[in-house]
Amino acid sequence: MYEVRFHGRGGQGAVTAANILAIAAVKQGFYAQSFPYFGVERRGAPVQAFTRIDNKRIDLRMNVYNPDAVVVLDPSLMEVVDVTEGLKEGGIIVINTSKKPEEFQLGNYRVATVDATKIAIDHKLGSLAAPIVNTAILGAYAKAVGNVKIDYVIEAIRENAPAKREENALAAKDAYEQTILGW
Amino acid sequence: MTRMMIRGNESIAYAFKLARVQVVPAYPITPSTLVPEKISEFIANGEMKAEFVPVESEHSAMSAAIGASARGVRVGTATASQGLALMHEVLFIASGMRLPIVMGIGNRALSAPINIWCDHQDMMAERDSGWMQFYAESNQEGLDLGIMAFKIAEDNRVLLPAMVGIDAFVLTHTVEPVDMPEQEDVDDFLGEFVPHYVTLDPEKPATLGSFGFPEHYMEFKYGQWIAMNRAKEVIEEVFAEFEKKFGRKYAKVTPEFAEDADILLVTMGSMTSTTREFVKKMREKGKKVGLVKLTVFRPFPKEELREVLKNAKVVAVLERNISFGFGGAVYAELSSALSTLKEKPKVVDFIIGLGGRDITFKSLEEALSVAEKAMNEDVDEVNWIDVNKEAVLKAEGLL
Numbered sequence: 001m002y003e004v005r006f007h008g009r010g011g012q013g014a015v016t017a018a019n020i021l022a023i024a025a026v027k028q029g030f031y032a033q034s035f036p037y038f039g040v041e042r043r044g045a046p047v048q049a050f051t052r053i054d055n056k057r058i059d060l061r062m063n064v065y066n067p068d069a070v071v072v073l074d075p076s077l078m079e080v081v082d083v084t085e086g087l088k089e090g091g092i093i094v095i096n097t098s099k100k101p102e103e104f105q106l107g108n109y110r111v112a113t114v115d116a117t118k119i120a121i122d123h124k125l126g127s128l129a130a131p132i133v134n135t136a137i138l139g140a141y142a143k144a145v146g147n148v149k150i151d152y153v154i155e156a157i158r159e160n161a162p163a164k165r166e167e168n169a170l171a172a173k174d175a176y177e178q179t180i181l182g183w
Numbered sequence: 184m185t186r187m188m189i190r191g192n193e194s195i196a197y198a199f200k201l202a203r204v205q206v207v208p209a210y211p212i213t214p215s216t217l218v219p220e221k222i223s224e225f226i227a228n229g230e231m232k233a234e235f236v237p238v239e240s241e242h243s244a245m246s247a248a249i250g251a252s253a254r255g256v257r258v259g260t261a262t263a264s265q266g267l268a269l270m271h272e273v274l275f276i277a278s279g280m281r282l283p284i285v286m287g288i289g290n291r292a293l294s295a296p297i298n299i300w301c302d303h304q305d306m307m308a309e310r311d312s313g314w315m316q317f318y319a320e321s322n323q324e325g326l327d328l329g330i331m332a333f334k335i336a337e338d339n340r341v342l343l344p345a346m347v348g349i350d351a352f353v354l355t356h357t358v359e360p361v362d363m364p365e366q367e368d369v370d371d372f373l374g375e376f377v378p379h380y381v382t383l384d385p386e387k388p389a390t391l392g393s394f395g396f397p398e399h400y401m402e403f404k405y406g407q408w409i410a411m412n413r414a415k416e417v418i419e420e421v422f423a424e425f426e427k428k429f430g431r432k433y434a435k436v437t438p439e440f441a442e443d444a445d446i447l448l449v450t451m452g453s454m455t456s457t458t459r460e461f462v463k464k465m466r467e468k469g470k471k472v473g474l475v476k477l478t479v480f481r482p483f484p485k486e487e488l489r490e491v492l493k494n495a496k497v498v499a500v501l502e503r504n505i506s507f508g509f510g511g512a513v514y515a516e517l518s519s520a521l522s523t524l525k526e527k528p529k530v531v532d533f534i535i536g537l538g539g540r541d542i543t544f545k546s547l548e549e550a551l552s553v554a555e556k557a558m559n560e561d562v563d564e565v566n567w568i569d570v571n572k573e574a575v576l577k578a579e580g581l582l
Contacts, residue, residue, distance in 0.1 A: 019188070019358045022188060022358055022359075023188045023358075026186070026188055026360055031360065032188075032359070032360070033357060033358065033359045034357070034358045034359075035352070035353075035356055035357040035358070036352075036356055058359070059456040059457070059459050059460045060456065060457055060460055061353050061357075061453045061454070061456045061457050061542075062457050062541050062542060062543045062544075063541050063543075065543075
């Protein structure tokens, strides 16, 4: 079982990202489940969403406490939330940032970075002030984690993005190509 | 059949669409808002031919559902928690008038303190409203039970309304794979809705839901009693027919790893999944623990429970509700059902996961350790799991 935790801010699409990753995983032949942190969502407030991926039916319905990977949609969250909390030793952190992986000192984790904000703006996703980065960051996930292939991620985005499906698919593809892996 | 990735709320909406529900009066409430939202979308897209009635409260939603059902059409609605509580007085009218309405419930805690998360208190508080009660473990079960509920409710031997509970957030907002049956198969399974009762019809005027004087009232209630008892066999028939047609097996009571088990954990709803994984882990450790899933709470499957539980040493009831001054509702009913057995297992109650408190392996370990202790010695009848007891006892002036 592979567990992923998404950190975002209300309105950035972290919940949709978790859902699309689950859909892509199922397309690839896995079983998957996704759910938001069961809270009251407010725009701009820190939010979490989760995806579980497995080869067999998933029979777990408790929260994710020890994810294998963490995806950070907004780097400013890292100042207020410990995004590594519970992350398994050697786990992967995918961060939306213009920085390089070696600029982060987070412990024994593999860091992958991508400038999803720039990619989202280039594809006119969301507004300049509030770009929608969730599809771009999924491209980075596909590159950094690799268990769900980029083709399935793109297919899932094309079928499920709430708007601008083609632009979102291209954003994921660009992010996949531009992701920098640490270590 | 198509495999879809949907939320529990969508399971209920799809069940209504596939059942060709004709009238949906609804008032949105967290966590079941997506049900009316999705249905409105189906209707707007022309995928579903139904009348959506946006009402101003849940009380009105159920009142409109009663009116529509009395006209002789298939009716569905959805609500949760305070919304269901607000329907309270009207629920008795739906069942008393023998109207086969189906309602999806996003099982959520009741205020105060205000809380939008999962427990079963909302449906348990309506235990005696004369509605059948089904609890889903997964989104697939939400869909399947939603479809079957119509067939059971509309059966001439039953004619009673039904609630299908899907746990708040844990199911309502969780996306997972669901096998969606074909429309023609559901049409074939349910058949066209033909009301087997006098309906509101201007051509043939009739009075429905009228006065029942003391010389008649009790006969109406006895009729509901008979109908609820007959629902037991109808549920069994419908579950069997569903399995034949769609390949998925349902039972009022489902034992797993139970045959040689000393301790049986009784669960309802989504907690069953995590408990199943927990039981598998315990089996690997050589512990004789089993699981008994309760899918139908009304009518209460006494006979099946007696059969499944009779050989266990300890029955641990895990439940997301509390009847203050006694214990959990499932514990109360199950103990009473087992009282006719000559040799009976010890029944221990566990209040767990109220207001969305996560049910984890650690919670289940805590419950199991008490159940293991109960094998050899007396333990408390009612045990609260995962609670900061010290803080509460201090606040109540006991520490």
